[in-house]
Amino acid sequence: MDWMESTNMAVKTLTSNKLRTGLTMLGMIIGNASVIAMIGIGQGAQRLASEQFESLGPNVLFVTPGSQGARQRTTFLPRNLVWDDAKAIANEVPSVSGVAPQRQSQIAMTYGGKNRTTLVMGTTPSYLTVRDFDVAKGRFINDVDLERNTRVAILGADVATQFFEDKDPIGERIRIRNTSFEVVGVLQAKGSFLGSNQDDVVYVPLTTTATLLTGRTSPFGLDLTFISISAIDEANIPAAEFQITNLLRRRHKITNEDDFTVQSQKDILRIVGTITGGLTALLAAIAAVSLLVGGIGIMNIMLVSVSERTQEIGLRKAIGASEQDILTQFIIEAVMLSAAGGILGTGVGIAGILLVAAFSPLQAVVSPVAITLAVTVSGTIGLVFGVVPARQAARLDPIVALRSA
Amino acid sequence: MSTIVKLESITKVYGIGDIIVNALAGIELSVDAGEYCAIMGTSGSGKSTMMNIIGCLDRPTQGRYYLDGIEVDTLPDNDLARIRNQKLGFVFQQFHLLSQLTALENVMLPMIYAGVPPQERRDRAREALIRVGLEQRLENKPTQLSGGQQQRVAIARAIVNRPVLLLADEPTGALDSTTTDEILDIFGELNASGMTVVMVTHEAEVARRTRRVIWFKDGRVLEANMAPQDVGLVAAG
Numbered sequence: 001m002d003w004m005e006s007t008n009m010a011v012k013t014l015t016s017n018k019l020r021t022g023l024t025m026l027g028m029i030i031g032n033a034s035v036i037a038m039i040g041i042g043q044g045a046q047r048l049a050s051e052q053f054e055s056l057g058p059n060v061l062f063v064t065p066g067s068q069g070a071r072q073r074t075t076f077l078p079r080n081l082v083w084d085d086a087k088a089i090a091n092e093v094p095s096v097s098g099v100a101p102q103r104q105s106q107i108a109m110t111y112g113g114k115n116r117t118t119l120v121m122g123t124t125p126s127y128l129t130v131r132d133f134d135v136a137k138g139r140f141i142n143d144v145d146l147e148r149n150t151r152v153a154i155l156g157a158d159v160a161t162q163f164f165e166d167k168d169p170i171g172e173r174i175r176i177r178n179t180s181f182e183v184v185g186v187l188q189a190k191g192s193f194l195g196s197n198q199d200d201v202v203y204v205p206l207t208t209t210a211t212l213l214t215g216r217t218s219p220f221g222l223d224l225t226f227i228s229i230s231a232i233d234e235a236n237i238p239a240a241e242f243q244i245t246n247l248l249r250r251r252h253k254i255t256n257e258d259d260f261t262v263q264s265q266k267d268i269l270r271i272v273g274t275i276t277g278g279l280t281a282l283l284a285a286i287a288a289v290s291l292l293v294g295g296i297g298i299m300n301i302m303l304v305s306v307s308e309r310t311q312e313i314g315l316r317k318a319i320g321a322s323e324q325d326i327l328t329q330f331i332i333e334a335v336m337l338s339a340a341g342g343i344l345g346t347g348v349g350i351a352g353i354l355l356v357a358a359f360s361p362l363q364a365v366v367s368p369v370a371i372t373l374a375v376t377v378s379g380t381i382g383l384v385f386g387v388v389p390a391r392q393a394a395r396l397d398p399i400v401a402l403r404s405a
Numbered sequence: 406m407s408t409i410v411k412l413e414s415i416t417k418v419y420g421i422g423d424i425i426v427n428a429l430a431g432i433e434l435s436v437d438a439g440e441y442c443a444i445m446g447t448s449g450s451g452k453s454t455m456m457n458i459i460g461c462l463d464r465p466t467q468g469r470y471y472l473d474g475i476e477v478d479t480l481p482d483n484d485l486a487r488i489r490n491q492k493l494g495f496v497f498q499q500f501h502l503l504s505q506l507t508a509l510e511n512v513m514l515p516m517i518y519a520g521v522p523p524q525e526r527r528d529r530a531r532e533a534l535i536r537v538g539l540e541q542r543l544e545n546k547p548t549q550l551s552g553g554q555q556q557r558v559a560i561a562r563a564i565v566n567r568p569v570l571l572l573a574d575e576p577t578g579a580l581d582s583t584t585t586d587e588i589l590d591i592f593g594e595l596n597a598s599g600m601t602v603v604m605v606t607h608e609a610e611v612a613r614r615t616r617r618v619i620w621f622k623d624g625r626v627l628e629a630n631m632a633p634q635d636v637g638l639v640a641a642g
């Protein structure tokens with residue numbers, strides 16, 4: 001008997017008991033749908049994270065105080081990064097095109113009757129180009145502001161709408177920790193970054209934060225939360241990383257372990273990639289388990305089916321089916337069940353991905369690799385888990401099988 | 406006239422734990438082409454056991470079995486499957502039709518295993534069903550057929566591969582007397598057209614319509630050549 005005939009026979013059996021066929025496929029459908037959806041969502045998260053880091057600005061590097069090792073030893077108090085470090089980087093590192101020292105903290109502020117606590121960021125004029133922001137209205141911090149500790153504030157897009165709605169904020173005064181600041185500019189909206197809203201920020205001159213708001217300087221100078229730096233171009237990122245590290249080591253008189261960390265956007269992307277890649281793998285593993293469970297479900301139902309169809313098997317043998325014929329028939333049934341479940345599950349998975357994409361910023365990806373993998377794997381699972389019941393069927397003694405009433 | 410079935414010193418021993426059952430205790434029997442035999446005997450005397458061996462569904466413990474001139478007791482399973490498909494036709498008491506298939510499809514089944522091309526399969530199945538008087542019921546499923554009609558489908562299925570021997574184990578055991586008569590008419594016609602038929606039955610009326618009765622007792626052939634009209638006399642035993 002050839003494969004066509006066996007397939008016809010399997011189709012006939014499977015369509016003659018649609019409810020059972022459907023229920024048997026359910027495990028496979030769920031398994032495949034979760035594989036497709038999980039991998040899609042994982043890859044979507046990966047893409048989202050990458051896009052967000054790319055939105056930080058072109059060729060950006062970050063210097064943060066403390067090193068990986070130092071942070072773990074609490075007795076070690078890292079020397080703070082200070083403004084002079086930032087100035088030195090700007091003046092002495094040739095592969096750098098802009099340096100934006102940043103000092104930030106959450107501070108309460110009021111306008112009219114409204115209160116809110118918002119991230120106040122002290123920085124310098126270069127922040128705009130380094131971090132790729134644009135001014136929507138008015139102006140940003142300038143050198144005069146830095147020199148004179150002026151009390152001016154530039155609002156992130158969301159702060160502006162929260163406080164002023166449709167009113168023009170320029171020239172208005174807001175109180176930040178009981179000090180009055182004049183609003184001189186509003187930035188263009190940039191969206192959120194890894195869940196934190198980049199438009200819910202108030203910018204003030206770096207010098208003003210130190211003197212008026214946080215009031216704290218280290219013995220080494222005006223201390224910073226971190227420094228954002230842009231390299232001249234992508235090719236210069238490794239050079240910039242190297243030169244900045246050397247410069248800071250010299251300035252901080254480091255003999256063994258660094259008390260600062262230099263990371264490029266690429267470094268961070270790589271870390272994020274590892275994390276989200278691991279996440280995707282984890283999701284895929286969970287989904288793969290459900291595929292396996294689906295396969296075991298098929299084996300279960302097939303075993304029940306073999307004992308229910310004992311008489312049919314006996315009859316087929318009596319009229320001339322060989323063991324091989326019976327084996328083929330049952331294996332084809334199992335493979336068709338699981339492959340059909342795989343295809344249906346893929347459809348459900350894609351629908352899930354489209355749904356997630358429609359209702360969240362996560363642009364989940366329909367991955368052709370995942371689909372091919374899921375359908376092949378489920379077909380194989382059907383084959384593997386179909387073998388046991390099929391062998392049991394093929395080995396039935398026709399006399400015993402025919403006698404069972 | 407050629408010999409279709411030749412059994413030489415056939416024994417069949419079943420062991421259930423410590424108990425040993427000699428289901429067949431040395432059977433000598435031959436059936437020639439064109440014969441119409443009934444096998445009778447008390448319950449447990451070994452009739453079905455012998456039918457299973459003749460039908461190549463089972464192997465004897467000892468002895469030789471020649472079917473249509475071929476010694477089959479030594480053949481591997483795959484060859485026995487082919488012999489069942491090509492040379493033998495079975496009719497069972499419980500019909501054993503596949504419920505998800507129509508009458509026509511049930512009759513086509515043995516030809517699928519024989520590798521007959523689809524169109525020829527359909528034609529021959531229809532032909533066989535016409536022969537048993539079921540041309541009106543080709544597309545019906547077994548549940549839509551009466552017991553007698555189901556047994557006709559089973560007979561059509563048994564003869565569709567043109568076997569040399571038609572075996573029937575109590576084919577009328579599940580039927581009423583009118584239907585039994587109709588089914589026996591079909592067996593009679595098949596035999597008249599040259600088919601060798603061996604049938605197990607408990608009913609004297611059924612046996613009387615055959616042309617030779619073989620009487621079984623305790624795994625042995627008690628009478629190998631009884632005249633059908635004599636059956637009523639010993640039937641009580």
Ligand SMILES: Nc1ncnc2c1ncn2[C@@H]1O[C@H](COP(=O)(O)OP(=O)(O)OP(=O)(O)O)[C@@H](O)[C@H]1O
Binds near residue numbers: 426447448
């Ligand atoms: N698979 C088996 N295992 C053990 N003993 C068996 C088996 N099959 C049959 N027997 C025994 O072999 C003997 C013959 O059984 P068989 O079925 O051939 O009788 P039978 O003549 O067909 O009886 P009946 O008229 O009731 O159908 C019986 O004693 C039965 O119990």
Ligand SMILES: [Mg+2]
Binds near residue numbers: 452453454
């Ligand atoms: Mg019997």
